[in-house]
Amino acid sequence: MIESAKYIDVHAHVNFEEYDPDREEVLSRAKEAGVLMINVGTTLEASKQIVSLSEKYDGVYGIVGLHPTEVTPMNRFNTHDFEPLVAHQKTVAVGECGIDVYRLDPAENKEEYLRIQEEDFRAQIALAVKYDKPIMIHARESYGKILEILKDCFSVYGTKLRGNAHFFAGSIEEAQAFLDLGFTISFTGVITFAKQYEELVRFVPLNRMLSETDCPFVAPVPFRGRRNEPLYVTEVVKKIAEIKGLEFETVRIALLNNAISAFKLQ
Numbered sequence: 001m002i003e004s005a006k007y008i009d010v011h012a013h014v015n016f017e018e019y020d021p022d023r024e025e026v027l028s029r030a031k032e033a034g035v036l037m038i039n040v041g042t043t044l045e046a047s048k049q050i051v052s053l054s055e056k057y058d059g060v061y062g063i064v065g066l067h068p069t070e071v072t073p074m075n076r077f078n079t080h081d082f083e084p085l086v087a088h089q090k091t092v093a094v095g096e097c098g099i100d101v102y103r104l105d106p107a108e109n110k111e112e113y114l115r116i117q118e119e120d121f122r123a124q125i126a127l128a129v130k131y132d133k134p135i136m137i138h139a140r141e142s143y144g145k146i147l148e149i150l151k152d153c154f155s156v157y158g159t160k161l162r163g164n165a166h167f168f169a170g171s172i173e174e175a176q177a178f179l180d181l182g183f184t185i186s187f188t189g190v191i192t193f194a195k196q197y198e199e200l201v202r203f204v205p206l207n208r209m210l211s212e213t214d215c216p217f218v219a220p221v222p223f224r225g226r227r228n229e230p231l232y233v234t235e236v237v238k239k240i241a242e243i244k245g246l247e248f249e250t251v252r253i254a255l256l257n258n259a260i261s262a263f264k265l266q
């Protein structure tokens, strides 16, 4: 359906149990509106589910990886387990990977958790580069650390290291640092109700921006507070056009094409 696509949600979790009662309908609503979607893995199990969803549905792609908040001494990123999922033809990136300081359990050994999160982030970067796929970055109170790791990896891999900073909530300077590394930046429905994102949305060039929902979380206005779904990415596109003062069609086409080229969708 890529030829007839109109929108894309580059970060969805339609594999989550929130969609168990009506997943088929959620997927067909998106398809009818021409919304492509990329479901993003958080665990090995979730990544397997995502690959099956991609295999089953047209216009549905997958990203596989281990979310930083899932990394524990007992649950580490295992390249051997993930490699066949990464190699899959409809897997378009590795992630979501990164560092999450915000959700670290105060009862845990913080230094140790940060150390293993970093190790697993680097392992996921290495696997993405090996398969010439980008990474989908999750960051929470960790942009400085992530940029430091990316710059270090960039010195080894060069432009083979590509990716997107998902649900971007950093500063203008941090956004610039991601752009300098060749990364794209994506925004969710949070921009429809949180004013503090306006400056960022104006700052990030349209040709370096991607649209996402992060569903089932952060439904945009007018669906705020309800379960989110990929169809609602249309509201994110509308808001980006409004903030940037551009024609809706210009923004819609740019966001679709940016994702098609960033993830080499076919």
Ligand SMILES: [Zn+2]
Residues within 6 Å of the ligand: 011, 013, 040, 096, 214
């Ligand atoms: Zn996510």
